[in-house]
Amino acid sequence: MAIDYSVKDGVAMIVWNMTSSPMNVLNDDSVPAFGEALKKAFSDADVKGIVITSSKPEFVAGADLKMILRNQGGDPAEMLKISAGLNELFRRIETNGKPVVAAINGTALGGGLEICLACHYRVALNNPKTKLGLPEVKVGLLPGAGGTQRLPRMIGMQAALPLILEGKELSPKDALGMGIVDAVAETREEMLEKAFSWIAANPKPLKPWDEINKKTGKIQAKDNYKVPNGAVLSPVGMQTFTVGTAMMMDKSKGNYPSTQHIMSCVYEGLLVNIDRGIAIEARHFVKVATSKEAGNLIRTMFLGLNEANKGASRPKDIAKTEVKKLGVLGAGMMGAGIAYVSALAGIEVILKDVSQEAAEKGKDYARSLLKKTVERGKFDALKAEGVLDLIKPTANADDLAGSELIIEAVFENRELKATVTQEAEPQLVNNGVFASNTSTLPITGLAKASANPANFIGIHFFSPVDKMMLVELIVGKETSDYALAVAIDYTRKIKKTPIVVNDSRGFYTSRCFGTYTSEGMELLKDGVNPVLIENAGKLAGMPVGPLAVSDEVALDLVYKIAGQAVKDGVLAETDTSYQIGKQFTEMGRLGKKAKAGFYEYPEGGQKHLWEGLAELFPVSTQQPTLEEVKTRLLYRQAIETVRCFEEGVIRTRLDADLGSILGWGFPPYAGGTLSFVDYVGISTFVSECDRLAETYGERFRPTPKLRAMAAAGEGFVEKK
Ligand code: NAI
Numbered sequence: 178m179a180i181d182y183s184v185k186d187g188v189a190m191i192v193w194n195m196t197s198s199p200m201n202v203l204n205d206d207s208v209p210a211f212g213e214a215l216k217k218a219f220s221d222a223d224v225k226g227i228v229i230t231s232s233k234p235e236f237v238a239g240a241d242l243k244m245i246l247r248n249q250g251g252d253p254a255e256m257l258k259i260s261a262g263l264n265e266l267f268r269r270i271e272t273n274g275k276p277v278v279a280a281i282n283g284t285a286l287g288g289g290l291e292i293c294l295a296c297h298y299r300v301a302l303n304n305p306k307t308k309l310g311l312p313e314v315k316v317g318l319l320p321g322a323g324g325t326q327r328l329p330r331m332i333g334m335q336a337a338l339p340l341i342l343e344g345k346e347l348s349p350k351d352a353l354g355m356g357i358v359d360a361v362a363e364t365r366e367e368m369l370e371k372a373f374s375w376i377a378a379n380p381k382p383l384k385p386w387d388e389i390n391k392k393t394g395k396i397q398a399k400d401n402y403k404v405p406n407g408a409v410l411s412p413v414g415m416q417t418f419t420v421g422t423a424m425m426m427d428k429s430k431g432n433y434p435s436t437q438h439i440m441s442c443v444y445e446g447l448l449v450n451i452d453r454g455i456a457i458e459a460r461h462f463v464k465v466a467t468s469k470e471a472g473n474l475i476r477t478m479f480l481g482l483n484e485a486n487k488g489a490s491r492p493k494d495i496a497k498t499e500v501k502k503l504g505v506l507g508a509g510m511m512g513a514g515i516a517y518v519s520a521l522a523g524i525e526v527i528l529k530d531v532s533q534e535a536a537e538k539g540k541d542y543a544r545s546l547l548k549k550t551v552e553r554g555k556f557d558a559l560k561a562e563g564v565l566d567l568i569k570p571t572a573n574a575d576d577l578a579g580s581e582l583i584i585e586a587v588f589e590n591r592e593l594k595a596t597v598t599q600e601a602e603p604q605l606v607n608n609g610v611f612a613s614n615t616s617t618l619p620i621t622g623l624a625k626a627s628a629n630p631a632n633f634i635g636i637h638f639f640s641p642v643d644k645m646m647l648v649e650l651i652v653g654k655e656t657s658d659y660a661l662a663v664a665i666d667y668t669r670k671i672k673k674t675p676i677v678v679n680d681s682r683g684f685y686t687s688r689c690f691g692t693y694t695s696e697g698m699e700l701l702k703d704g705v706n707p708v709l710i711e712n713a714g715k716l717a718g719m720p721v722g723p724l725a726v727s728d729e730v731a732l733d734l735v736y737k738i739a740g741q742a743v744k745d746g747v748l749a750e751t752d753t754s755y756q757i758g759k760q761f762t763e764m765g766r767l768g769k770k771a772k773a774g775f776y777e778y779p780e781g782g783q784k785h786l787w788e789g790l791a792e793l794f795p796v797s798t799q800q801p802t803l804e805e806v807k808t809r810l811l812y813r814q815a816i817e818t819v820r821c822f823e824e825g826v827i828r829t830r831l832d833a834d835l836g837s838i839l840g841w842g843f844p845p846y847a848g849g850t851l852s853f854v855d856y857v858g859i860s861t862f863v864s865e866c867d868r869l870a871e872t873y874g875e876r877f878r879p880t881p882k883l884r885a886m887a888a889a890g891e892g893f894v895e896k897k
Contacts, residue, residue: 179207181232182214188376189218193231201231203263203288203322204241212266219273226376228369229292230280237289242316242475249472253463260459263288263322267295268455272396276382278372281358282365284308286346291322294331297382299358300371301349309352312344316479317471317846319435321462325442326454330386332356333406334443341439386451398450434470434846438462469856473848476894477834482674485835490650490677490828491665492658498666500524504583504604506597508539508570511614512586514642517543520567522671527577528570529601536570543568546643577604582667584636586614594618595626602628610663612636616687617738620653620680630655634664637684639840647839648673653680674839676832682747683738685827689817689850690841691738692876694730695754696813697723699873700806702753704797707775707786713806718844723810724786728774732761760793809869811853814843816866816877818850822893823882830893848894854883855892863887 181192191214193201201207218227231237248256270277270292279285279293281301290309293299301307311320311328319325320341329337332355339345352358359375362368383389386402438461446454465471503519505512508530516526516539530536547561556564569576577583583601587593594613602611610632613623624630635651648668652661661677668675678685693714700710701724711722719726727735736758742748743755761767761774766787768774776784818833827833834849847853854862863884869877879887886892 179210180214182217184221184224186373187223187225188373189214189221189224189227191215191218191227191229193229193237194233198241200235200238201233201289202238202241204244208263208266212262215266215269215273219269219275224275225380226276226278226373228278228280228372228376229296230282230369230372233283235283235289236279236281236285237292238284239287239289239312242479245318245466246472246475246480249467251467253467256463256466257459260321260462264455264459267291267323268452270295271297271384272387274381274396276376276379278375280368280372281307281309281349282368286310287313287320287324288322291320291324291327293358294327295323297379297384298360298372298375300360300362300368300375301352301358302365302368303349303361303363305348307349308346309349309357310344310346311341312346314342314433314435314439315344315474317433317435317468317474318465319439319442319458319462321458321466323455323458325439325458326446326451328357329443329447330402330404330451333404334447335406338440338443341443342433342436384451398452400450402450404447434468435465438465470846473852473856474845477831477838477848477852478845481831481835485674485676485831486669488665488669488675490675490832492662495659495662498581498663500581500663500667500670502527502580503667504529504577504580504601505539506530506583506585506601507587508536509586509588510640511638511642512584513539513542514640515584515586515614515638516540516568517546518642518671518673520564524567524670526568527580528568529572529574529577530570531572533570533572536572540565540568540570574600574604577601579606580604580609581606582610582612582663584612584614586638589615589617591618591623594623598623598626598633599628605632608632608659610634610660612664614638617683617741619682620651621655624653624655631657632660634660635680635684636664636668637686639686645839646674647686647836648675649684649686649836649840650675650677651680651684652677674835676836676840677828678832678836679826679828681821681824681826682742682745685821685833686836686840687738688826689814689821689837691754692813692817693719693810693841694723694727694735696810697727698753698757700809701775701790701794702757703873704795705806706796706800707790707794709800709803709806711786713803714810716803717807717811718846719810720842724775725784728768728776731768731770732758732774733767736762808865809873811844811847812862812866812869812877815850815853815862816879819854819880819883822851823880830895851893855894859883859887859890859892 179195181194183190195201195207197206218224277296278298279296281293281299284307285293290311311324313320325341336355349361353361360371362371386399387396388399390397442458442461446457502525504527505516506529508528516528519526528536528539544565547565550556551558551561583605585597587597598611611627612634614636620635624633627633634656637649637651639645639647650664665675697710701707707724711724714722735754739748739752739755739758743750766773772778775787777787778784821827822833830851833851837843837850838845843850847856863879866877866879
């Protein structure tokens with residue numbers, strides 16, 4: 178059962194109540210049932226109006242994206258049929274002649290909000306947890322049930338475009354302010370009362386973009402409807418369109434492949450009547466819904482992310498654990514961030530540093546972040562104070578007593594880490610877990626200092642901790658499933674996404690991310706124009722060019738890490754990043770922190786590429802194409818991920834993909850570094866890697882196993 182139907186005082190109540198899915202979603206089950214219920218109400222002469230609502234916490238959470246994935250690679254005509262069916266139904270809501278009200282009791286996203294937009298009146302229950310929005314763009318889609326047509330017709334193009342292009346989610350109050358809902362109610366009773374009284378007062382509603390045909394008396398689309406706040410072809414409309422495109426290109430950095438289609442839907446759709454507009458939208462929807470990019474985004478960034486957040490990698494046979502008291506050693510940049518995100522999740526945090534003063538400084542960091550949250554109206558001052566009270570700065574290790582988990586984030590130094598491990602471990606509860614936030618030191622080695630290496634694990638956060646959603650959990654040789662379960666439960670409690678990797682040099686993220694910066698340096702050495710290198714990185718969908726990001730990381734760190742690898746005999750001294758790291762460190766051009774690296778960072782001015790690069794790396798007269806540079810940058814990361822996968826450093830396709838997108842910004846449209854292989858096609862990937870290896874070096878050479886997979890027509894992405 179998906180939809181409950183009843184008639185009360187001449188009003189049909191159509192109540193979403195799906196039992197086949199945890200949330201109300203538009204799918205093969207619910208849409209036909211919803212259609213039946215509507216038809217019944219339209220044709221019953223005793224029914225004077227209709228209320229659509231839900232008896233679950235959410236209204237309707239959106240379309241079932243698994244349905245879209247199932248239809249991928251199928252016949253686009255089939256997809257068009259599904260879309261046409263939905264659009265016809267929604268259009269009937271508007272034109273059936275009886276008033277239809279959406280009583281929005283909870284979250285209405287995507288198709289859920291599109292139902293509401295088709296209704297004549299919208300009243301929402303005021304709950305700060307309720308989200309209203311059209312987030313389709315985030316999974317490479319566009320609102321395909323009239324959203325791109327109705328929203329701008331309701332609130333104007335200028336207000337509607339950012340919502341559709343960025344997928345922003347609004348609270349009921351904000352939606353009211355923008356004219357997306359008509360009223361807000363404090364209780365369910367009040368919401369339904371408002372719905373009923375609106376129906377009583379508006380027996381024959383007509384959408385502003387519709388008119389009554391004088392001859393037939395039927396409702397039809399109006400040809401000359403004027404969109405609020407300026408017609409499309411007015412100078413204002415044109416300007417919005419141009420500015421919108423530029424803004425989106427900048428914001429999405431090419432990661433949201435459906436944005437151009439959204440712009441076309443809105444722009445072309447508003448020039449014609451709503452029926453034709455909806456037909457235009459459907460055409461674009463089918464194009465994006467059948468695209469590989471949407472499939473990748475849905476698979477990794479929606480379904481996959483949900484799976485990971487639910488603990489897909491958690492050992493199954495261990496009872497749920499909970500960290501109530503956390504010890505953090507080192508109140509520097511990382512320690513302070515870890516303390517902050519943990520306190521936000523309601524965990525008591527003992528923040529220890531060498532002096533009370535240093536520890537207090539860490540707490541000050543949390544204070545400044547909380548102040549901003551209050552200023553932005555996200556928290557009230559009292560709540561912020563409560564969070565801050567959970568952080569207890571100290572210089573005394575005894576205060577750590579009773580912690581279920583201790584995370585060390587002291588300087589990156591083996592001996593120091595061993596000392597703090599031995600000092601703090603005795604303070605743990607029985608069977609407590611000790612974790613290191615090291616970014617480079619192998620966990621198995623660090624665990625040697627521990628009295629209980631089975632309960633020693635790597636919990637690797639990314640900087641800035643409050644913004645970066647990924648946490649890389651590193652399992653050492655002796656790390657137990659229990660310690661992993663504790664780490665995963667903790668990561669989920671602080672609302673971050675865990676991936677699990679086995680111990681190895683650079684773990685997974687640093688190792689593969691390092692290939693991006695390193696290939697940037699190879700390109701520089703090959704005489705490629707640095708402007709081309711940086712633009713190619715960004716146009717490939719990476720958030721920052723490889724040289725700029727090397728500056729952010731710091732070139733002395735690149736030198737130090739490569740130097741260790743050279744010392745350990747896993748990297749040749751002739752390695753480009755070792756050589757360039759050394760050269761720049763010796764010149765004192767350490768990167769952004771020194772205000773000099775590959776870039777110059779003038780006081781108060783814009784950063785720009787350093788002029789001296791031309792002398793060190795003369796630009797050759799023959800430049801490669803943009804595509805070739807993009808290929809080098811992306812393939813290098815993907816082939817390294819394949820190696821990590823084969824070596825068992827990374828355990829699952831999903832962890833590899835999520836780690837690459839959330840950890841270092843690999844383009845989401847490609848689905849992540851392993852999905853990338855399937856995205857370009859495994860045979861193409863192998864032959865391109867061979868070509869790149871012949872031209873630029875063995876670092877691109879495909880592995881024998883990958884060749885075998887290609888020959889067998891296998892891939893990394895699970896077949897449907
Ligand atoms: P930081 O230099 O900002 O902070 C280190 C803190 O440890 C300082 O406040 C220092 O006073 C304190 N400390 C030193 N000895 C101590 C002791 N015996 N007991 C308690 N505290 C002590 O360093 P940052 O950047 O926060 O890095 C910390 C760790 O996190 C390192 O292992 C680093 O490799 C790792 N990491 C750093 C990332 C980054 O982007 N900075 C990213 C991921 C991991």
